[in-house]
Amino acid sequence: MAQTDTVTRILDTAEVLFAERGFAETSLRNITSKAKVNLAAVNYHFGSKKALIQAVFARYLDPFTERFHTALDELESEYVDRPIPLEVLLESMARTVLEVPAERNSLKVFMRLLGLAYTQAQGHLRRFIQAHYGSVFTRFAELVRRATPDLPDAERFWRLHFMLGTVIFTLSGLDALRDIAEKDYGEHVSVRDLIRRLRPVVVAGMNAPLPEPAKTVS
Amino acid sequence: MAQTDTVTRILDTAEVLFAERGFAETSLRNITSKAKVNLAAVNYHFGSKKALIQAVFARYLDPFTERFHTALDELESEYVDRPIPLEVLLESMARTVLEVPAERNSLKVFMRLLGLAYTQAQGHLRRFIQAHYGSVFTRFAELVRRATPDLPDAERFWRLHFMLGTVIFTLSGLDALRDIAEKDYGEHVSVRDLIRRLRPVVVAGMNAPLPEPAKTVS
DNA sequence: TCTGATTATAAACGGCTGTTTAAAACATAG
DNA sequence: CTATGTTTTAAACAGCCGTTTATAATCAGA
Numbered sequence: 001m002a003q004t005d006t007v008t009r010i011l012d013t014a015e016v017l018f019a020e021r022g023f024a025e026t027s028l029r030n031i032t033s034k035a036k037v038n039l040a041a042v043n044y045h046f047g048s049k050k051a052l053i054q055a056v057f058a059r060y061l062d063p064f065t066e067r068f069h070t071a072l073d074e075l076e077s078e079y080v081d082r083p084i085p086l087e088v089l090l091e092s093m094a095r096t097v098l099e100v101p102a103e104r105n106s107l108k109v110f111m112r113l114l115g116l117a118y119t120q121a122q123g124h125l126r127r128f129i130q131a132h133y134g135s136v137f138t139r140f141a142e143l144v145r146r147a148t149p150d151l152p153d154a155e156r157f158w159r160l161h162f163m164l165g166t167v168i169f170t171l172s173g174l175d176a177l178r179d180i181a182e183k184d185y186g187e188h189v190s191v192r193d194l195i196r197r198l199r200p201v202v203v204a205g206m207n208a209p210l211p212e213p214a215k216t217v218s
Numbered sequence: 219m220a221q222t223d224t225v226t227r228i229l230d231t232a233e234v235l236f237a238e239r240g241f242a243e244t245s246l247r248n249i250t251s252k253a254k255v256n257l258a259a260v261n262y263h264f265g266s267k268k269a270l271i272q273a274v275f276a277r278y279l280d281p282f283t284e285r286f287h288t289a290l291d292e293l294e295s296e297y298v299d300r301p302i303p304l305e306v307l308l309e310s311m312a313r314t315v316l317e318v319p320a321e322r323n324s325l326k327v328f329m330r331l332l333g334l335a336y337t338q339a340q341g342h343l344r345r346f347i348q349a350h351y352g353s354v355f356t357r358f359a360e361l362v363r364r365a366t367p368d369l370p371d372a373e374r375f376w377r378l379h380f381m382l383g384t385v386i387f388t389l390s391g392l393d394a395l396r397d398i399a400e401k402d403y404g405e406h407v408s409v410r411d412l413i414r415r416l417r418p419v420v421v422a423g424m425n426a427p428l429p430e431p432a433k434t435v436s
Numbered sequence: 437t438c439t440g441a442t443t444a445t446a447a448a449c450g451g452c453t454g455t456t457t458a459a460a461a462c463a464t465a466g
Numbered sequence: 467c468t469a470t471g472t473t474t475t476a477a478a479c480a481g482c483c484g485t486t487t488a489t490a491a492t493c494a495g496a
Contacts, residue, residue, distance in 0.1 A: 006443080021339045024242040027483065038445050043485060045443090118391055119337040121239045126394070154403045158415050161395055162384045166423075169383025170376075173336055176344070177379055185372045193432060197376050200426040205384075208422030211414045224473080245453065256475050261455060263473090 007045050009035045015056045019112035023053055023120055054128045057117065060100060060110050061129070065136045068096045072139060083146040087203060093140065094195055107191050108174065115172025148206065155210065163202045170194065225263050227253045233274045237330035241271055241338055272346045275335065278318060278328050279347070283354045286314045290357060301364040305421060311358065312413055325409050326392065333390025366424065373428065381420045388412060 013035035017026040028049055032039045046052040071092045075084050101110035117125055141160060148156055170177070171191065178189055231253035235244040246267055250257045264270040289310045293302050319328035335343055359378060366374055388395070389409065396407055 022242065024240065025339050028485090029482080038443095039484095040445070040486080041443085049484065115337060118387070119333060121243050154399065154405055155415065157399060157403065158388075158407075158412070159419060162388055162416065162419050165387030165391075166380045166384045169336070169387045170380055173383075177376075181372065181375060184375065187372055189376075194376070196429050196432060197373065198380065200429050201377060201380050201423040204422040204426035205419040208418040211418050214411060214414060246455090247452080256473095257454095258456080258475070259473085267454065 006037055006041055009037055010042060010045065010052070011056055011059060014052055015059075015106070015109050015113065018053070018056060018116065019109040022116060023122055023125075028052075050124050053122065053125060057113065057125070057129065058132070060113065061133050064096060064100045065133050067099060068093065068136055069139070071096055072143065075143075083149070084143055086144065086147040086206060087199075089140070089143055089147055090199065090202060094199070098192070098195070111168070111171035111174065111191070113172075115168050118168060151206075152210075159206050159208075163205055166202065166205070167198060170198065224255055224259055228255055228260060228263065228270070229274060229277060232270055233277075233324070233327050233331065236271070236274060236334065237327045240334060241340055241343075246270075268342050271340065271343060275331065275343070275347065276350070278331065279351050282314060282318045283351050285317060286311065286354055287357070289314055290361065293361075301367070302361055304362065304365040304424060305417075307358070307361055307365055308417065308420060312417070316410070316413070329386070329389035329392065329409070331390075333386050336386060369424075370428075377424050377426075381423055384420065384423070385416060388416065 010031060014026070014031045017030055017034065020026075028042050029039060031052075032042060042049065042052055046055055075088065075092060079088075097110075098107065101107045116122075117129060141157075144160060145153070145156060151159070171194065174191070174194070181187060181189055228249060232244070232249045235248055235252065238244075246260050247257060249270075250260060260267065260270055264273055293306065293310060297306075315328075316325065319325045334340075335347060359375075362378060363371070363374060369377070389412065392409070392412070399405060399407055
């Protein structure tokens with residue numbers, strides 16, 4: 001079963017290097033040499049570098065979406081005919097995000113990859129993620145809509161992305177920030193610790209008063 | 219004065235391409251051909267690609283820091299012996315961020331560049347920005363400290379970065395989000411509009427209740 | 437054990453990268 | 467006009483890129 005071994009060794013190495021340097025800055029030769037695998041193996045097993053990038057994400061997002069759907073199923077069967085509270089929804093999502101990579105001790109990598117998916121060019125990646133995993137986000141957004149009935153649709157849309165930005169930005173840039181925090185406050189900060197700090201901020205942000213209406217010509 | 223012309227034409231083109239595709243994905247040949255300038259001009263006028271990247275940032279950040287220092291000076295002379303309210307501080311920063319690129323109609327580019335500075339590898343860039351512009355952020359953070367005396371230092375540190383993440387992430391990924399928003403809500407969203415929406419969320423996030431203390435062994 | 441498919445390997449492909457060189461063009465001050 | 471310093475230009479440099487090819491090794495089933 002040398003095949004599986006090669007494939008997973010490529011994936012394991014690629015995700016670390018991608019997370020550290022980004023996609024364009026990581027060459028196939030970087031990956032294959034560190035993984036002690038022949039250069040051509042990537043194109044043989046995955047077809048192309050783009051497909052490898054997508055495979056790296058699929059390995060996280062497939063179990064994530066499956067579990068998150070299950071978690072939402074359970075919540076929906078618990079809260080019948082009444083909206084699931086926002087805090088419960090956020091809690092459920094946070095737990096699922098933590099659960100999946102925890103089994104491989106790669107939470108940091110996963111977070112960094114999520115950040116890269118948003119910020120690196122890689123149009124094919126966004127299309128891939130949207131096509132394969134867009135539905136679970138749509139479902140989540142609909143539940144958030146029911147949990148915050150007083151929020152105008154557009155406002156909720158933007159606030160959800162504000163909060164997504166907060167979380168992904170923070171957790172994906174964690175290493176840099178952690179260095180500063182430890183130097184300034186001598187305090188070691190774990191990811192779980194950060195999520196504990198993030199929760200009240202996110203909830204307060206979602207529940208913030210509505211902005212004053214845009215000024216128009218009077 | 220062909221020199222200045224070449225230099226600014228390189229900067230103008232480079233900042234747009236960097237903002238669109240990122241640093242590694244933009245080659246000097248992309249830049250020089252689009253700018254109608256000889257390839258060697260970049261190395262002649264700037265020395266290297268890294269130096270060009272830094273020059274692109276300096277052209278925004280030099281006037282920004284100068285004006286922001288001035289704005290903070292004015293606030294400090296207005297609020298003597300009493301803390302400047304958080305809202306006022308945030309308002310002042312937002313106005314300065316908007317002011318600088320407005321003169322060249324390049325707000326989108328500036329925001330995108332800020333996002334890239336955080337998320338792209340480019341260690342030299344972070345070091346450059348920290349070394350040249352770190353002091354204004356330090357000053358701002360100190361004023362925020364006085365404005366939020368009840369917040370523990372570590373908590374305030376993290377929340378500032380949470381909010382920084384929200385703003386930069388949103389504004390730098392604006393184009394992608396705007397497409398979705400317009401499709402779903404038919405509503406055109408300007409940057410000023412987004413900042414109007416961001417303000418109450420950021421303020422509420424900074425003023426959120428403290429998180430429950432980390433659980434320890436009982 | 438032999439066969440046929442799967443996987444691993446080394447080598448080469450064309451193309452693009454940032455940078456350097458040396459010569460040409462230009463501007464400016466004496 | 468001439469000499470000097472600055473800027474532009476075309477060409478070449480070595481090096482890395484993703485991908486492909488042809489060959490070798492390995493494996494599974496009959």
